[in-house]
Amino acid sequence: MRVMAQVGMVMNLDKCIGCHTCSVTCKQTWTNRAGMEYVWFNNVETRPGLGYPRRYEDQEKFRGGWVRTGRGKLKPRSGGRFKRLLSIFANPVLPNISDYYEPWTYDYEKLIDAPLGDDFPVARPKSLLTGEDTQITWSANWDDDLGGAPQHAPDDPVLQRMRTKANEDVRLEYEKAFMFYLPRICEHCLNPSCMASCPSGAIYKRTEDGIVLVDQDRCRGWRMCVTGCPYKKIYFNHRTGKAEKCTLCYPRIEVGLPTVCSETCVGRLRYLGLFLYDADRVGEAAATEDEQQLYPAQLDLLLDPDDDEVIAAARRDGIPEDWLAAARRSPVYRLAKTYRIALPLHPEFRTMPMVWYVPPLSPVVDVLSRTGHDGEDAGNLFGAIDTLRIPIGYLAELFTAGDPAPVASALRRLAAMRSYLRADNLGETPDESIPAAVGMTGAQLQEMYRLLAVAKYEDRYVIPTAHAEQAAQLDELGCSLETEGGPGMYGSGPFGEASGRPVPVSIETFHALRQRQESDGRSDTEHRYNLLNWDGSGRPEGMFPAPSEPPAAVERGAPGPDPGAGRPPGGHDAGESGRG
């Protein structure tokens, strides 16, 4: 047994309202750069739907993940090492930009510059790849909320699989459709196939926290990882020619902060915490013959942090005490293993994904309520879970390689919690047969309810900080402006865009903010203020229109080409302290 720690995430799909806040804040943080316009480290898909990139789950086409060979070994579905090297000059299964979408902007300037006329000026869409006029035909969430479902949803690979497997006729008429949202980030797998297909060996899993990262210095742009990842969560930065992926916000995790997507989730549906797992048995578990046994096999890899034997082994393998303590408090371990209500996404890809999902009960409740039944009655719910084959089958294709039993069991526990707690809430005597029917006790249901419904920030995110003795290496703490080629390292190096010495994240963020504030471009916008960057202190110039008769007491800078104007005091402060 070799114990390793993994920062994992669980998302409670019942709570996702599909607001895309996680996607937007993630994009603002990580992928708001040229070359990354089409990149969404976090995206929210409507299911049934095509996903992003379109039909990424169709591995017959995209060849992601692993396959088990006849001899019981694993090899990347796109081919072994030799085959990969032979196809290095043109990857035959690389998704094209049209599988994502062509990024665009609008010609906003026309709105201001157009000469006076009878027609209202329009901002035409312009392609960010060519700069030419473009037609917008697809985007990252084009089929959001089942938009265009009659046309697109039949192409959903999961539905197609259900259809071929069970010959099930999945109804997609609007009024009978079921729908839920699926937020997706990188799975930070235990057995990542992106890593396996990287010829340069640039993708690695951190031994301390299991976060999978791309070494930007070692990546040579062979783009095999894009094919290798079955979740298509590795993206090719078409400007720098390097692969980039979700970092699980490692600079934040290292100092004990949750990821940006978790922090900003309005539904508070994300949980972060530690899993302890047995690294020695990962390969064996991933090579389990029966696809439907992959979920139990993965569950089996997760070690009980309260087990003395595990604790001793973890100490032996150098896991710090505070990490062990955090593992014992881990909300994700409880959701995944203790309560068994969180399930991995597509275990049949054999990558052992570590972002798990609590399946949504709402499609079932919706159907019940629509037919006039009490959607919170345990008997009704249990009955519905057993009979509503289509939503259950769909969820099973997503989370358990098609085995409905674990999904139904998770949903029954959620249903039991719902009706047990309703009775509690209404002051009735809780029916102890309800928890018994799902193999739990009333106290356990109460605990589970607290974790799912009322858990506070520090209960949802149990993240031990990286160790102080390692602080010099932490990105978020280091003041690195004084490194060689410090500030001013922007624009192009001698070999075209993006060459030259890399810029530390913190400097970059500082300059990005400054640039955003100053690069509105037009001279008459100099005094405008970007509310997004206002830190709440002071009253920045230009935030409110100038009073018609400026009071003498208020000092105002003379209007003119002063580049510093319109920046908040906070902006200056950040600059000064950053330089210090």
Add this chain to the structure above:
Amino acid sequence: MDIVLWAALPYLMVVVLVGGTIWRYRYDQFGWTTRSSQLYESRLLRFASPLFHFGLLFVVLGHLMGLVVPQSWTAALGLSENGYHALALTLGGVAGIGTLAGIVLLIVRRRTTGPVFMATTRNDKAMYVVLVAAILAGLWVTLVFNAIERASTGGYNYRATVGPWFRSLFWFQPDVGKMTAAPVDYRIHTLIGMLLLTIFPFTRLVHAFTAPVHYLFRPYLVYRSRDAAGPRGAGASTARAWSPVGTRDRTR
């Protein structure tokens, strides 16, 4: 003049090639990439890129054969001069034409596909000129010049002139006379080749130096500690590799 061209320039070329490569490897790990444009367009690339790259691999092998292996060795193997030339002509011709066809297709694709053209730097364009010139000059001496010579004298034997000169460079006694005796076509091809190798470290061609052969021998999974900085460029201890931020709209 001849001494400058055939005794000094080659060494200068090697110094720039090796020095430039080391310098760039230390200074510009982040810029060291294929800068693949397959994301934008893959229908033409799928065909043209392997054609060009595999062709080029054989061309490089052919050069090694022709320049490094002395005539006496192949003769000892029982390969006559005529036989050798026939072999070189057919294999070299096929590889060369494949390379040329590949790069022509790639350049046409680069010019006609909007996003690919937008992603082409001036550095790339200059490199393409030299690269195509080298291929054209090489094909010229292999196919056209040789064919004409063949008609009159039975083929020009560069292994009597260019080859020995090339080998003489390695023991620092450049045999300038051998090279000046070679026809001007060969000398032009050699000069363009040296120019190409000189600019090599400063172009996107460097990706060839990191051809991932080690992939065949490494385990599938890579674990790395947060503390291990990994082989970074010198002095780049705390630096992280990201491109400049702030999506500027790419309006022309």
